[in-house]
Amino acid sequence: MATMTAPFAFPVLRRSENHTGAPSEISAYRMVITYILVLPLLFFAVRGNFSFEYTAQNNAQTGIYGSLMIANYGSGSALHSLELCFYYGIICLAVFPYMKQLMPVILENKLSFALPLWAVFSTVWSQEPKRSFAFAITVVINTVFAIFLAVRFKPKQQMQLFLLVGLVATLGSFLIIGGMPKAGIDYKNHTIGCEGIYPHKNICGVLTAIFMLPAYFYRFKGNSAAFKKASYLFCAVVLSAISTSRTGWLVLLCCLLFVYLAKNLRRFSVLERILVISTLPALATAAGCLIYLYRAELLKLMDKSATLSGRTIIWHAVFLSIMKRPLFGFGYDAFWIGFKGEAIHLALASGAPGLANAENALFQLCLEVGLVGVILILAILGQGVWRAIQCYRSDTPGYALWYMSMIFVEVLALVDGQRYMIPHSIEWTILVFSNACLAMEVKRQRALVTA
Structure with a gap:
């Protein structure tokens, strides 16, 4: 029988090497709710599309022509509708009993709800109002679910x-x-x-890197603790390698660098940390200059053309479409709706009839919810970064470093071509979840100071 724990508010913990919770804390592996919630989290990890459900579309023609190769694209199917009802039904059943406890945390993180609610409001001017409304509601549910994970479970x-x-x-x-x-x-x-189970190799590469993050900070127990950790990370690295996703590899390398710095900078004094961090912009500038000078060699090494596999052409065409509705966009998830609407002009301008992605997180968001949406996502990211800075100190617990690492990955999406607030995406869950958990950690640290 599942053991139910009280809603979590970051109790004062004894400082220990593992930094993961009190000794009496029950393991999540002994809670039935843990295994139930794996299902919707997996569904979000694959963005609502398991690879084995769409094998008929896994071919070069679909890669070139995209939604043009899919009959009745955008109209959905009875099976997929049942899937949505099943997974979101699990979430609603899990969350509903805790709504009273969630409300204070929801109000504290109201900025995280601003973008989903703006997506709901975009139904008014959307190219596909019904589609925008339906998907925006699922994002609102996903946002509440992220808060639920932050409240229902303790850090460990x-x-x-x-x-x-x-x-x-x-x-x-x-x-x-x-x-x-x-x-x-x-x-x-x-x-x-x-x-693997993902709908695209890039998603596989990036999500695998994200799922590796807790292993860097979690203390595995038992005589085989080191073996468990090494096996988990080894399997993830192998999957990332065989995905051949350059984006996934870069995200993994950036994550490793972040983890190394986050763990080791804690040992420095405040002044030393400031000195080290102040050198990062200079190092980034130097790296940028080197990349620019040797761009031809690097592009050849990555098997990319001078246009970054056509991305620069796409960005130019996307900018022209954005300028037609700069403030409000074309409606949440209502731009890439097949070969119709404004997407036709963009596809023709870029020479890519099957184009279904702006290949840039901010451009993509601007197409759907305009500059207002872009400002909101930047505010959410800025809030997460500020909370991470507030939490970072010499005795920062491992779980807080994990939250920070996930915020870091979300910031990386600004440059790695990923998208923000995709329907049924775990990336959005992670952003809201990490932001809420960091807010709780800030309050906990302040309570320690005043105690």
Whole structure:
């Protein structure tokens, strides 16, 4: 029988090497709710599309022509509607009993709800009002779900939950790759790579890097603790490698650098930390100059053209579309709706008839919810970064570093081509969840100071 814990408000913890919670804290692996919530989290990890459900579309033609190859694209299917009802039903059933406890945290994190509510409001001017409204409501539910995860589970339990989801996703991906190669290998791109349970190899690479993050900060127990940690990370690294996702590799390298700095800078004094951090902009500028000077060699090494596989052409065309509705956009998730609407002009201008992505997080958001939406997402990211700075100190617990690392990955999306607030996406869950948890950690640290 599941053991129910009280809503979490970051109690004062004894400082210990693991920094993950009180000794009496029950393991998430002994709670039935943990295994139930793995299902919707996996659904969000694959953005609502498991690879084995769409094997017929896993080919080069779909990679070129996109939604043009999919009959009745955008109209949905009865099976997918049942899936949505099932997974969101689980979330609603889990969250509803805790709504009273969630409300104070929701109000404290109202900025995280501003963008989803703006998406709901975009129904008024959307190219596809019904579509915008339906998907915006699911994002609101996802946002509440993220707050629920922050309140319902203690830090150690949160890490265990995400480790479990990462383990299932990684092992499941290997199983699909080996047993159903037509689904597990991405044939939509000219560079073939493994996608596992995910709908695209880039999503596989990036999400695998994200699921590795809790393992860097969690203290595995038992005589085989080191083996457990090494095995988990090894499997994830192998999956990232065989995905052949350059984006995933870069995210993984950036995460490793962040983890190294986050762990080791704690040992420095405040002045030393400021000196080290102040050198980062100079190092970034120097790295940028080197990348620019040797861009031809780097692009060749990454098997990319001078246009970054056509991205610069797409960005120019996207900018022209943005200027037609700069403030409000074309409606949440109502721009890439097949070969119709404003997407037709963008596809023709970029020479990519199957284009379904602006290849830039801010451009994508601007197309859908305008500059207002861009300002809101930047405010949310800025809030998360500020809370991370407030939490970072010499005795910062490991779980707080994990929250910070996830905020870091979300900031990386500004440059790595990922998108913000996609329907049914775990990335949005993670952003809201990490932001809320950091707010709780700030309050806990202030309570320690005043105690």
